[in-house]
Amino acid sequence: MDHLQEESDRREAVVFPGVRESLDAVDEEELVRRTAAGDRRAFDELYRRTSPMLAVRLRRRCSDADVVADVLQETYLSVWRAAGSFAGAAAQGSALGWLWTIAANRLVDAFRRRARQEQVPPVPVAETVAPAAEDEVMAGRVGQDLEQALLRLPLEVRQVLRAMVLDGLSARDTAVLLNVPEGTVKSRARRARIALREALS
Known part of the structure; x- marks a missing residue:
């Protein structure tokens, strides 16, 4: 086992000179690129930096801790296997956005699997009392009336x-995520549009 670790370290040093010193100064996009090249240390660092944020966002949408843990595991397994695809998506957004897209899709998949199992009740969506961080960011961008x-x-x-x-x-995916009919999702989206339009008029 030690021999395998030494070989992995030697390869990292060849592919990424100086990587053994520190990954602190490397941004998430570079960590994904290094992960795509098989750098396990970069993958571990990417997980250390980003998994807490993903876990918080997933828990806002699902109150089942086991589902959240499974989705996180599936997300990072997908990242390890498909990190090379980030290069093509890099122009469209950040590494964090790319990671969240994967996690959100895995959560929808998990809800679909649960729904197919007749004996298992739907996964409850977590209730939040205070506005979520996304609400605050979105509101901060559009002015006080819309806020x-x-x-x-x-x-x-x-x-x-x-x-x-x-x-x-x-x-459709929102309906699965929130465990409501698709028509209800469209109705709520329409209510939101009307309310926001009135606020801006």
């Missing part, structure tokens, strides 16, 4: 906005 309109929206409407606008999910 007030966003904060007045019911929780279930804000959940639809988060899933469809911030996470880029379709109405």
Whole structure:
């Protein structure tokens, strides 16, 4: 086993000179690129930096800790296997955005698997009392009137906005994520549009 670790370290030193010193100054995009080249230390560092943020965002959408843990594991397994595909997606966003897209898709997959198992009840969506960080960021960008309109929206409407606008999910995937009919998702999205339009007019 020690021999294998030594060989891995030797390869890292050849592919990434100086990588043994520190990965602190390396950004997440570079960590993904190094992961794509088989650098296990870069992958470990990427996990250390990004998994807490992903776990928080997943827990806002799912109150089942086991599902969240499984989704995190599947997300980073996908990252290890498909890190090379990030190069093509890099122009469209950050590494953190790319990671969240993978995690959100894995969560939708987990909900679909649960729904197919008749004896297992639907996974409950976590209730939040305070506005989520995404709500605050989105509100901060659009001005005080719209901010007030966003904060007045019911929780279930804000959940639809988060899933469809911030996470880029379709109405169908949002319905799976929130465990509501697709028609309900579309109705809540329509209510949000009307409320926001009135706030801006």
